[in-house]
Amino acid sequence: MLTLRRTMSTALRCPFLSRIPVNQVKKTASQLMSYAERCPVMVHAMSYMNGPDMMTVTDEPLEKQCPFFAKEGLTVSDVKSHISSLKDVAPKTEKTAPTADMPVAKATAAEATVTAPKYPSGISVEKTLEKIKLWGKGAEEEMKVKVEEEVQEKEATEAQQSKLFDYEDFFGAQIDRKKSDHTYRVFKKVMRRGREFPYAEDHSTGKKRDITVWCSNDYLGMSWHPKVMNAVSEALKNHGAGAGGTRNISGNSPLHEGLEAEIASLHEKEAALVFTSCYVANDTSLCTLGQTIPGVHMFSDAGNHASLIQGIRNSRVPKHIFRHNDPLHLEELLRKVDSGTPKIVVFETVHSMTGDISPLSELCDVAHKYGALTFVDEVHAVGLYGDQGAGVGQRDGCMDKIDIISGTLGKAFGNVGGYIASTSRTVDMIRSYGSGFIFTTSLPPTTLAGARASIQVLRGEEGKHLREKHQSNVRYLRQNLIEAGIPAIHSPSHIIPIHVGDAALCTHLSAELMNKHDIYVQAINYPTVARGSERLRVAPTPHHTKAMMDYFVSSVIRVWSDNGLELSRERSVCPDECEVCNKPLGIQILQAEEKVCGRSNCTYASLQDIFFTDNRRAVAMA
Helix, strand or coil, X not given: CHHHHHHHHHHHCCCCXXXXXXXXXXXXXXXXXXXXXXXXXXXXXXXXXXXXCCCCCCCCCHHHHCHHHHHCCCCHHHHHHHHXXXXXXXXXXXXXXXXXXXXXXXXXXXXXXXXCCECCCCCEHHHHHHHHHHHHHHHHHHHHHHHHHHHHHHHHHHHHHHHCCCHHHHHHHHHHHHHHCCCCCXXXXXXXXXXXXXXXXXXXXXXXXXEEECXXXXXXXXXXXXXXXXXXXXXXXXXXXXXXXXXXXXXXXXXXXXXXXXXXXXXXXXXXXXXXXXXXXXXXXXXXXXXXXXXXXXXXXXXXXXXXXXXXXHHCCCXXXXXXXXXXXXXXXXXXXXXXXXXXXXXXXXXXXCCCECCHHXXXXXXXXXXXXXXEECCCCCCCCCCCCCCHHHHCCCHHXXXXXXXXXXXXXXXXXXXXXXXXXXXXXXXXXXXXXXXCCCCCHHHHHHHHHHHHHHHCHHHHHHHHHHHHHHHHHHHHXXXXXXXXXXXXXXXXXXXXXXXXHHHHHHHHHHHHHCEECCEECCCCCCCCCCEEEECCCCCCCHHHHHHHHHHHHHHHHHCCCCCCXXXXXXXXXXXXXXXXXXXXXXXXXCCCCCCCCCHHHHXXXXXHHHHHHHHHHC
């Protein structure tokens, strides 16, 4: 084949084909042959080919017949001369004189011998063109084979693709599963009115509607406090909107270090570290601790938040799960692990969906008894409990028992972000090894300034007043709901869960409160809570007035009745006895002066505290 290509190149001397790679010519031979009538060399050559499919000479001017010759600088005259020279090479008959040794018949045959015309190279035209013709037919066959192969390859690819994983179908099926069991989340489009909190505007239906918000984690309304907004405004004017990078690359400032010093002081720790959220703080810190402390085991409360669970999972260390808020079960698990093995006990103080408060002091004591560190999440407690708002640890006088505390700037402090506080070495180790801290843009100046201003307000007298008002409103609303027969679950914290027990019904009740009564309270379904424990999560603030709370209760009663649900003061969703100390929760015990349970999270003790607080208030008012 290579010899044939060289023969063609020498014979035809085409300035176009000589510039095309041989493989390309081979692949496109059939197509190139169809343009032969435009080439004067090929026109002459085809005059010797008797195939039935040969094309006729074009009538176009010579200037357009061979653009390739034109590119070589040949004039029309040159082309004509070249064609003429080719035509002059005509077949000639050479007579062979008979000799005495040659028979007459053989001499006659010799006379008929024709000398085939030759190109300037001397190569036989007929022989060359025959090879060309055969090569063209071969290329055509090759093209047919190639087309067939391409069809087969396409069919094979389609068959293979039919076996490949269909991502879009899978995603669609997952979404359909969520919708079918009524756990698919549809976000409400709510715009809060900063200076009129807790009022807001709902845009979920495309039309603006004035509503009141009853489920916000901005527990004290600090997001719109004048001092906070002024700090944010000044930071924006002076430093811009963004941080500019990670803490290591142009993203660190005196504002970061000032906020961390404020947090460390609040929790009476040596150092603190701020993160973009408390989810990131928990995940990064626990993962880093697990990956750096050799052979460490982690002990996790069964009711822990997803961020704590994820951090433990990412650390890939041995984990042990103890029953929710149960120090005895924790001790049982700790006892099974060698005393010299490093351990970390991880739990929350206030549980966001149940309103439970952990037995903080007892859990810490058990952990330290077996040489474990305590990692305590105070996200739903900071700003709300304790003399300066440092959380349940400050309220219960055991902040020193918390080895590492995590908190948020995005709830009671009214901004965004998270943090940890601990010893200087602990914080520095997590700062140096925690990828969730190292490789992310730091908090912007506006958040840093606003968060610090909020902490400072809540550490002072105004903060104490807000916390007292907050707890008073929580007690008032919970009591009114219970007296109306609404199944409000008792909890010792500021969160009031209203038990529903069905995902579809819970979503429906939430929608009716919004659509008919302009009240926004979010339905809480699986996986945030266990199936069968679906609820409406109510979080009153110091800024909800008594008139607002009365309207809320009457609206819930109306929706309950409209949906055929039972209203009964006799049917309580609270347990008959304390889940920790097993004391009965009858009214007679609540009226007793002596506390029979000393555990910090005892439901009985918290109810007894509420009873005596209300009694004292009633006596004072009388």
